[in-house]
Amino acid sequence: MSLVNLAHCCSHLQNASKARLGLTSIPCTTLHHTLMLQLQRSGYVSSVTIGGPVPPPPSHLNPILDPADPEYQYQSQSQSSEPSSTNTNTNTNTDMDMEMHTGSNESIITQANIATRRLWVGLKYWNNEPVLQKMHLVSKPTRRVWMGFREIEALARGDASGYVRGLRGVGESMYVTTDRGLMEVRDCVEKRTGGMILCRVNGV
Structure with a gap:
């Protein structure tokens, strides 16, 4: 666990909120990912997406639901009950959209691109004020x-x-x-x- 890197991420998210950014990125590590999901669960950020150095398309920025949420279980059951051909077409279209946006298929993590992984975090605002005001270690x-x-x-x-x-x-x-x-x-x-x-x- 690197608290130095986490301190940089806390400062970055705080400054990005003050700058009124809608989307920002931080290095992708297990600790950062877990913390961002906790922030999303608490309502500080709107979305958490694993991607590459290029921002993902808007269709990939849907909020990640909590597995304990009944809505998550309902959507999982709905997707599993769909025909396999529909799921195949959806995945193919998603991969094509990613390739068109980034120029390469960044959804597949390999040893060649794992170091370029970024966590893209959607920031939230309320009454023209950032929801995440301060964040520090x-x-x-x-x-x-x-x-x-x-x-x-x-x-x-x-x-x-x-x-x-x-x-x-x-x-x-x-x-x-x-x-x-x-x-x-x-x-x-x-x-x-x-x-x-x-x-x-x-x-x-």
């Missing part, structure tokens, strides 16, 4: 902050835990890396688990 490369369940519970209540202040702002979230994966602090309280405090996000 809590743990530093030279000082990683580990907390147990009780300390994280105090943060979720709004109380300070050590030198980390609690969540008191409207639309404020904090993300934690645990042995069960990356979670928001409220999910950590629900599942009674602790971990390393990764970053803090302030919304509108």
Whole structure:
């Protein structure tokens, strides 16, 4: 886990929101991808798409639904019940659209292009203000902050835990890396688990 690269991504997303960009990209890593999906689930970003150095077409920027969402399960069942010929045609058209937009089939990840993978993140705005106002690390490369369940519970209540202040702002979230994966602090309280405090996000 590289906190240096994650700090750069946090600064980039914060600056892109202030610049009123609709779409921006960050390096594609497992940690970045998991965190962006958590941000999307919390409502800070509109879409998360894995692509190449060229922005993907608008048709590829559809929001990714949570597998726990009933709508996701409904769409999965609907797609599986369609005839195989329809699915084949759809996939062929999708690949052709990608090739026409980028000049090559970037949807296939190979050893030759894996280093050029980018995460394309769609930013959200409300009343002409960015939804993602601030984003910064809590743990530093030279000082990683580990907390147990009780300390994280105090943060979720709004109380300070050590030198980390609690969540008191409207639309404020904090993300934690645990042995069960990356979670928001409220999910950590629900599942009674602790971990390393990764970053803090302030919304509108």
